[in-house]
Amino acid sequence: MKEETDKESHKVLERLRLPSLFKRFPERIVWAVFVFVNGFVTCAILASMAMVLKTTFIFPSLGPTAFMFFFTPTSPSASPRNAVFGHAIGILCGYGALWLTGLQYAAPATVMGVHDPRIIAAAVSLAATGAFMILFRAVHPPAAATTLIISLGIITSPIHLLIIELAVVVLALQAIVVNRLAGVDYPLWAKRIPPSEARR
Numbered sequence: 515m516k517e518e519t520d521k522e523s524h525k526v527l528e529r530l531r532l533p534s535l536f537k538r539f540p541e542r543i544v545w546a547v548f549v550f551v552n553g554f555v556t557c558a559i560l561a562s563m564a565m566v567l568k569t570t571f572i573f574p575s576l577g578p579t580a581f582m583f584f585f586t587p588t589s590p591s592a593s594p595r596n597a598v599f600g601h602a603i604g605i606l607c608g609y610g611a612l613w614l615t616g617l618q619y620a621a622p623a624t625v626m627g628v629h630d631p632r633i634i635a636a637a638v639s640l641a642a643t644g645a646f647m648i649l650f651r652a653v654h655p656p657a658a659a660t661t662l663i664i665s666l667g668i669i670t671s672p673i674h675l676l677i678i679e680l681a682v683v684v685l686a687l688q689a690i691v692v693n694r695l696a697g698v699d700y701p702l703w704a705k706r707i708p709p710s711e712a713r714r
Contacts, residue, residue: 531697545585552584552692559688560681570674571681575601575659579682582656583689587700591653594686595704600654601682603646604639605675608664611639622667632666639665 528534535544557572557580564571579601582592590596612618615631615638623632643661647653660678663669669678693700 531695533697548696549581549584552688553580556580556584556685556688560684563681563684570669570677571684573660573663573669573678573681575604575656575663576681576685578656578659579654579685582654583685584692587689587693587698588705590705591655592689593701593703593705594690595701596652596654597656597686597689598679598682599650599652600647600657601660602679603650603652604643604657604660605664605679607642607646608639608661609670609672609675610642611635611661611665612667612670614638617665617667618670620667622670624666624668626667635665636662 532544532548556576560572560576579597582589583597586592591600609618612620612635615635617631617635620626626632628636639661640658643658647657664675669675690700690702
């Protein structure tokens, strides 16, 4: 009896996997529902963690990261490695730009407005983030938003910056579980890059 139940459960799971759904429904509709459900669940989990722990477990650049994880999961920039390293680079460059310009304790640009040191901080953080992501082959576009969130003074506390990185790790773990259960060939860490592309 238990064996029969297990077989039935397995059949249901197989029917709910993306490759199976693509055969029965329009691909665009399947992706839209997949992104909707996972976007909702992701935001709800991280926002709940932020509420319970009273900290920055949810921030704007997580939105595009979640979108990439669930809409373009097989692209190299949506791999857990690129997301984790990309946001880490953004955090370090954003905070480094604040120290460079002496703005680490300043009020955010939304309060003080934008002035010369803030322009330099934003420009340096974005330029350095882009350059380091390319140098370390960890390109993840949403990290460019993370660095601006920091260099514009919106989130600057070191403990909150660590929590931002932790939130990215939590989201990446969710992406691994969800995409693999959905039948997507999603990497556990990094997408294998062909040798011809690796030389770039």
